[in-house]
Amino acid sequence: MAPRPAGTDGRRADARRNIDAILAAAQQCLIENPDVTIAEIAKTAGVGRVTLYGHFPTRADLLDAVFRRVSEEANAVLDTIETDGEPAVALTRLIAESWQIVNQFRAVLAAAEQELPPERIRSHHDRHLARLAALIRRGRQAGVFRTDLPEQWLVTVAYTLMHAAAAETTAGNLTEADAQRAVLATVLAAYRPAADYSDGNGR
Amino acid sequence: MAPRPAGTDGRRADARRNIDAILAAAQQCLIENPDVTIAEIAKTAGVGRVTLYGHFPTRADLLDAVFRRVSEEANAVLDTIETDGEPAVALTRLIAESWQIVNQFRAVLAAAEQELPPERIRSHHDRHLARLAALIRRGRQAGVFRTDLPEQWLVTVAYTLMHAAAAETTAGNLTEADAQRAVLATVLAAYRPAADYSDGNGR
């Protein structure tokens, strides 16, 4: 109607709608099975296979778009988290939220890892990792997190454990609640300073 | 020469030799790239593709055999480890050894996980997991390991961290020595009782 804001995008309205549908479908399908076929994604999106190829010339392109989308969704959530204050508390908050996300989307990640060049994955992840890294740094300076291991390793520990817990829930070995608790308890313990003479109450 | 012990196997000597070569080649190839093609494995083994199929009718059969082989090799090593005495010390020994193995063979595992039915994986792994589980149980009774999380989860934590560390070394982020130290320190910390009022020296 109104001479469209010109920033909308070159595309026509229905095209944009389809792209959305495709991304949503892809996301859902990938969660159920990282090896879904393009054909199936198209069908789920209620769109012709050819149409899909029209927007995403190659499987990798599609995966990349989905990955980017999920990643941005995650950032939107995580950016609202308060990471100031007592590091251990902030860590608890951050991990709890992050775990929800990992638990939801780990299958997408798995798919992406299989078929996207590693730097691609890295670049999408960086912001998440940086957030945690910053918190760790702060906690170390405050003397409440251990400093005898590389910062990078501590980051890895947290993400690894989240993935593991997610796997355990999908395998049915742990309820979501138990899994979250387990991750939290484990990471907190793993981050505690090596020779900890404190009383365990954190101060 | 001597009327062969009759327990040798129905096969002819050269056949047995080839089977060995194939398994060895497969193991090596899979370590370099979990998606190696059968053809390449055959070539590496210095054997015709057809010959390979003669012994392992299907890719899954081959993977299974390789997996079994590696697993048995691992068991041979791990069975020699002293798991009595102070649980924390025994754990250190067990993890240190296990990590070496995981670090060497994680690629094989990855390949197997992709293409073998999960129960197969399980059955091969069980003995390793059981070993650790037993030690954990003992440590808990002795009051030196935490009891507020499922035993199963603690096992997962250890193996997960070993895999993560292995990944970090292959990525070049950690030297083998640093990785081993990191795993050890992290697992020990993670296993420590939740509200730990001890002096950190273990007794």
Place this chain on the structure above:
DNA sequence: CCTAACTCGTACATGGATGTTCAACTTCGG
């Protein structure tokens, strides 16, 4: 030595997924 067991290469059958091309049909959007 002589035979059955093994191996080899080449060639072929299969199957499944990814992309492409085309010509007709719909829908936007001005």
Place this chain on the structure above:
DNA sequence: CCGAAGTTGAACATCCATGTACGAGTTAGG
């Protein structure tokens, strides 16, 4: 209402790894 942008299914072209079939050549081993 008209033209351009978008959509569609069907058919086709590739590609690539797996697995088979065969006939001829080797080798083990009694």
